[in-house]
Amino acid sequence: MSEACGDLRYTITAAHTRHWVDEALEREMRRDDALAERLGGMQQRAVLPMLMLLPACGAGWLLIHRGATLETGITLALAALLLVPAWHLARPFAARLRSTMARQQADSTATGRPLNRALARLTLSMRFKRLQGAYRVQFDAQGMQVSRAGQRPASLRWNEVVHVRETDAFVVVACAALHRRGQAYWIPKDTDAMDPAAYRQGMAGLLDHCRAAPTMA
Structure with a gap:
């Protein structure tokens, strides 16, 4: 991945996972x-x-x-x-x-x-x-990389994206392998882990790349 043009930090909280469980x-x-x-x-x-x-x-x-x-x-x-x-x-x-x-x-x-x-x-x-914790998403014109402390970063190129959707609180992005398993990257639209204005700007850039992905479902 080349030098990132976007950098997002967020936390998946117990409130998030309770909503998913429900x-x-x-x-x-x-x-x-x-x-x-x-x-x-x-x-x-x-x-x-x-x-x-x-x-x-x-x-x-x-x-x-x-x-x-x-x-x-x-x-x-x-x-x-x-x-x-x-x-x-x-x-x-x-x-x-x-x-x-x-x-x-x-x-x-x-x-x-x-x-x-x-x-x-x-x-x-x-x-x-197990999904709770602090995350970091870095992205550029080629794709994005999702990392979490203590785990190996996962990369996703934009031409691999087959599923993109927005909920009230998340942007949901998946490649074919994740989508077949009913999984995806759930990226919150708001966070307390970084400056809100900078996060909103980064999210806007991420959404631009996601909306330009070859396939959306």
Whole structure:
């Protein structure tokens, strides 16, 4: 990287990470609810076919263990004739069973949700807490370099940028590798780590380079 034309210093604080945890937690809860609903729906739809599978399994057992005798043929014919009325008779029972399963699933989800939420929050808090600390971003016409005390600097050339967006508090920049993993560089628009006017000027320069990146999403 050539001599930097911009230099930004900022701190990722506990307030920042709490906000990220809250957002990520809501996404995970919605994803878990959607998954539970899909699995429950699959189980409920399978009730009636499973009930009707029992006669088919019995017929298969007869064929395998008794062979194709006259009695076996008569039994299979009777089973086939009974299959249609059995299907209609099983439908009300299957409907009641599906209703019971849906009620039990809802109760189970409601009971387990507080614990699942607490465990998810703990996991996310530990993950995001590692991001807290002081950072420095230096940038020029070719790209930017993000450094943190005790860690190896990470460089990103502008022609590698595939994702740029702004939130109320951050500029979010990512290359293809980071974007695939759902990660990015989150650079605060405000900081207490340097003169506010100088930081705003530096941020304006950084945004100019980001907006000129080849691909924005």
